[in-house]
Amino acid sequence: MLEGILEILIKTVVILGIPLGALPIIIHVERRGAGFIQRRLGPNRVGPFGLLQPLADVAKFMFKEEVHPTHVRPFFYSLAPLVALTVALLPLACIPIMAPLEISGRTIYPEVFRSDMGIFYAFAVSALGSYGILLGGWASNNKFSMLGALRACAQMVSYELSLSTSIVAMIFLYGTNDIHVMVTAQTGYWFGFLPKWGFFIQPLAAMLFLVGIFAESNRLPFDLAEGESEIVAGYHLEYSSMKFAIFFMAEYIHMIALSALFIILFFGGYSILPGLDMIPQSPIITPILQMGSLTIKIAMMIWFFVWVRWTLPRFRYDQLMDIGWQRLLPLGIINLIATVLITYFRNQ
Amino acid sequence: MSSIYYYLAAFLFCLGLLGTIFKKDLISILLCLELMMGGVSLLMILMSRATGVLESQLIVFFIIIISACEVAIGLSLIIALYRKKQTIYTDDIKIITE
Amino acid sequence: MEFLSFVIFLIIATALGVVLMMISNFLGFKKKIVRTNDIYESGVNPVGSATRQYDIKFYLTAILFLLFDVEIVFLLPWALAYNNTQNTGFMVAGFVFFMVVLLVGYIFVINSKSLKWEE
C-alpha cells in the first residue's frame, strides 16, 4: 500500500514537473521564434542568447504588486486562475511517456492513473477548460472581460464538436480506447519506410484535430478571446502579477496536453521515431529513446504553434464561428461516415 | 463499499424535491430538477452494482439524454418568457395569465 | 487504486496552484493607490454595469453544442462496440440512421440562420 502511494507520488511529480519545467523554455522559444520570423532580434540581453530572460520574467511576476480591484467578486476572482490551472493539468494524468516497464515480474505503467478509458478521460477533462475562463471573466465584473470570456467559451465549445468527430473516427479505426494499444498499433512501417501513423490513414481527421487544438487553447489565429484591438485583453484584463501568470501557464499547459493527445492519436505517441530505431534496443535504452521521441514530437508541435502564431493574422469572430459550424463540423461528420462505410465494405 | 451512498442518493432526490417546491424563480427550479436526476442516476448505478444487472446502467445513459433535452428546452422557454415579460418568477407568470 | 492515484494527482495539482498564488501574495510589492483598484475601461470613467444583456447567439451556440455533443458522445461507445461484434451490418444500418438524424438536425440549424454572426 505504502509502496503504491510512493509510486503514484513519484509519477505525479515527474508528470507535473516536465511540462512546468519546460514552460520557461517554450516561452523563450516563442519569443526568439517571433524575432526570427519577423526579422528582429527578440530578447537577447539577459544571459547568453537571452537564455536567462524567462528566469527574470518569473522573478518579475513574483515581486509585482498584486492589484485587488475593488469591483470584483473576490472569492471567484481568486478561484478562477486556480480552476484554470488545475483543469489544464488534469489531462496529463493519463498520458504515458513510455511503454509499460517490466521490473522483477511487476508491470509498472508510466501514466499516473491507468485506465482503459484513457482517451475518454482526457477528452472529458479538457472539455472543462472553459470554466476557468468563464469564471475569470464573470468575477472580474468588467465589460471587456465578460465579453472575452463569453467569446472564448462559445469558440471552445464550437470547435470541440469537430474535434470529437475526429476522435470518434480514430477510436473506430483502432477499435480501442487504451492509449498503449493505440501506440502499439502505430509502431512499425508500411512498405518498409512509411511509419504506421494514424496521420497517414486519416489526414482529414488530423487536420480537424489540429485546428481544434488552436481554437481550444485560444492561440492565434483563433485568439478572439483576447483580441487586443477590440476587447483589450479579454478575460484576464483585471488580473495582475502571479494570477495573470497562472492564466498564461494554464493556456500553455492546455496546449501541451492537447498536443500530446494529438500525437498519441495521429503520430504514434511514444513510438520511436524512424531513424532512432537503428540504435540497438535494450531494457535501459528503449525507454529513454521512447521518451526522447515523444519529447521531439511535442517540441515539433510547439514549434508549429509558434510558427502559425507569427505568420497568420487573426480571424474575425463571424468568420471563426462560420469555420467552426459550417465548414469543420460537416467535414468531420462526412469524414466519419466515409470512414465507417469504407471500413464496412472493405471487410465484406 | 459502505451503504452511505444510498443515503446520499435519497438526500439528493429529496433536496431537489424541496427546492422544486419552494423556489420561486424558474432557473432555480431547473437546477433542482438536475439535482433530482443526479440522485436517481446514482441510485441506478448503486443498484446495478448490488444486483449485477447491467440494464440499470443503461437507464443512466437515457437519463442523461433526456436531461439534456429537458434542460435545453426548459432554458429556451425561460429565455423566450424573459424576452416577452421581463420576468422569471413563477408568481409573476401567474399574475400575467389571470 | 485507480481512484486513489487520480485523487492524489488532483490534490497535488490544486496544491501547486495554491502555492503559486501564495508566492506573490507574500513577496509582492505593496502600495496603496486608490486609482489602481478602479475598473479598467480604456482609461475613461466606467459607464454602466458589466452585467448587461449579451447577444442571444452565445446562448444558442451553447444549446446546440449541448445537443450535438450528446449525439457525438454516444458515437464513442458505438465505435468501441463495433469492433467487438459479429453483427456488423446491423450496427452500420443503425449508424446510418443515426447520422441521417444528425444531418437533418444540422441542416435545420444552418437553414434557420440562427448561427449567422454577421449582420
Added chain:
Amino acid sequence: MFSDILLTIITMAFALMVVFSKKTVVSALALLMTMLSIAMIYFQLGTVFLAAIQVLVNAGAIAILFVFVMMLINLEQFENNREKGKVKLVISVLAILVIMGVFALIINNNIEVLTANNIPDNSMKLLFDKLFSVYYLPFEMATVLLLAAIVACIVITGHEKAHKVELEESHE
C-alpha cells in the same frame, strides 16, 4: 471507507449550496461541483465510462448552459424576493425526513445485499454490446428525441428579428 464519507459530505455540501445559496449564479456553479463529485463517485464505484459521460455532458455542457443563461438574463436586476411560507417549509421538511427514514429502514434491513459488488470487471464491454444489440431501437429513438429538441430550441428562441424591432421601439 474514509473516501466514501468524504465524497458524500462534499456532494451534500454542494447540493445544499445549490438549494440555499442566495445568488443563482453561485447555485449553478454549485450544481457543477455536485455533478463533478457525483462523477467522482461513479469513478470510485468502477464505472469509469459513465463518469466520463457525466463530466462531458452534465458538467461540461449542461452546467455551462445554465451559467450562460444567467449571464444573458442579467439576474442581478431581480431582488431575492422569495417569500418564505414557514408552515409549508416545516411540513415538507418533515415529509422528506419521513421519506429518508423509510429509506434508512429499507437500507438497514438489506445491507448485505445492497453493498455487494456483482459487476464483472469488463462490464463496460458487455454494456456496450447490450446497448448496441438488444437496446439499439430505444437508442435510435432517443436520437430522434434529440433532433426534436434541437428543432424546438431553434423555434422557441428563433424570433430574433421581431425582438430587435421591439427593442428599438422601446429605446425610442
